[in-house]
Amino acid sequence: MRAAIVEEIGRISIKEVPKPTPGHEEVLVKILTVGVCHSDIHMVKNDWVKVPTPFPLGHEAIGIVEDLGPGAEKYVKKGERVILGLGGTAGAYWCGACEHCLAGKPMLCAHRKQLQGVFAEYFVVWAKALVILPDEIGNNDVPLACAGLTAYSAIKKLSKFGIHAGKTIAIIGAAGGLGHYGVQIAKALGYKVIGVDIGPEKLEFTKKMGADVVVDVNEAVKTVRKKFKLGLIKDVSASVVLASKVAGFELGLQLLRRGGVLVAVGLPALSEGSFSVNPFGFILRGLHITSCLVGNIEEMRELIQLAAEGKVKTHIGRIAKLSEINEVLEELEQGKIVGRAILEIQ
Ligand SMILES: [Zn+2]
Ligand SMILES: [Zn+2]
Structure with a gap:
């Protein structure tokens, strides 16, 4: 079977590799579509954690269950259409019994296994990490597996800080893969959603996704303050930073009202460095900073339900073949793709 393999840093090759066989509680999935995530760029460039080459790529997929390993029949049947990945981290295994797993945070489990390598014709996966799809979800909705899940989990977190329906939140990076889901999920x-992104094309798209107000990143602080003074918007209770730029975190903090919450989601390249917080302003303004690393399987099921009801739609900016993966990653890195890019595998 064909699979995308990072053989050297910066370059992916499509190789012929053996078709895998499912083991205990595992399933062989025939991959139909895969989503291309920003983190794939960082993996290929090796600008996050260093991963030794060669390694397979991809962590968002929809496919058909083709074969079952022993014990997998308890969770899924042959022929069922499934979504897999759970954002990569813990997408392949979690123990289910530690304090993190029991608190709904398997991504922090010491025994978690990352899911990686769905840019291939077949993939073997732990049956418990699969969500069976209803007919309303199309194969092109595959970016729900990571981008959608991560945005959903980040926005769901707001209620833990007392930020409930009716409050105003800013979504930074609103036109991106995560952002376009974030705007729809928040609505x-x-x-009430302020969508922050860059340039007229992306702001127009953000408006179309349902944002109440859209502002350009370069004028965000000024515009939000002006609109607030004029009584056109309420002050910002939370900034959800979905853009993977350090500047997005700093902007997110600036936009917040007293007592506001910054939810850090987008992972910038390590070379971008850190964002700084002035303790004086931070304490006096009573701010909170939290983070969100993908989501869990129950959140995946909830999101699939929302999408099946038509409340969250996937916007695909680019559809390509597996062989075009290098070009797609380049376009994504240059910010040329509005919404999400997917690859059709079969
Ligand atoms: Zn991802
Ligand atoms: Zn665990």
């Missing part, structure tokens, strides 16, 4: 959950 579906009843928030």
Whole structure:
């Protein structure tokens, strides 16, 4: 079977590799579509954690269950259409019994296994990490597996800080893969949304996704303050930073009202360095900073339900073949793709 393999840093090759066989509680999935995530760029460039080459790529997929390993029949049947990945981290295994797993945070489990390598014709996966898809979800909705899940989990977190429906939140990176889901999910959950992104094309798209107000990143602080003074918007209770730029975190903090919450989601390249917080302003303004690293399987099921009801739609900016993966990653890195890029595998 064909699979995308990072043989050397910066370059992916399509190789012929053996078709895998499912083991205990594992399933062989025939991959139909895969989503290309920003983190794939960082993996290929090796600008996050260093991963030794060669390694396979991809962590968002929809496919058909083709074969079952022993014990997998308890969870899924042959022929069922499934979504897999769970954002990569813990997408392949979690113990289910530690304090993190029991708190709904398997991504922090010491025994978690990362899911990586769905840019291939077949993939073997742990049956418990699969969500069976209803007919309303199309194969092109595959970016729900990571981008959608991560945005959903980040916005769901707001209620833990008392930020409920009706409050105003800013979504930074609103036109991106995560952002376009974030805007729709926040609207579906009843928030007022300020969509922040760059340039007229992306702002127009953000408006189309349902944002109440859209602002350009370069004028965000000024515009948000002006609109607030004029009584056109309420002050910002939370900034959800979905863009993977350090500047996005700093902007997110600046936009917040007193007592506001910054939810850090987008992972910038390590070379971008850190964002700084002035303790004086931070304490006096009573701010909170939290983070969100993908989501869990129950959140995946909830999101699939929202999408099946038509409340969250996937916007695909580019559809390509597996062989075009290098070009797609380049376009994604240059910010040329509005929404998400997917690859059709079969
Ligand atoms: Zn991802
Ligand atoms: Zn665990």
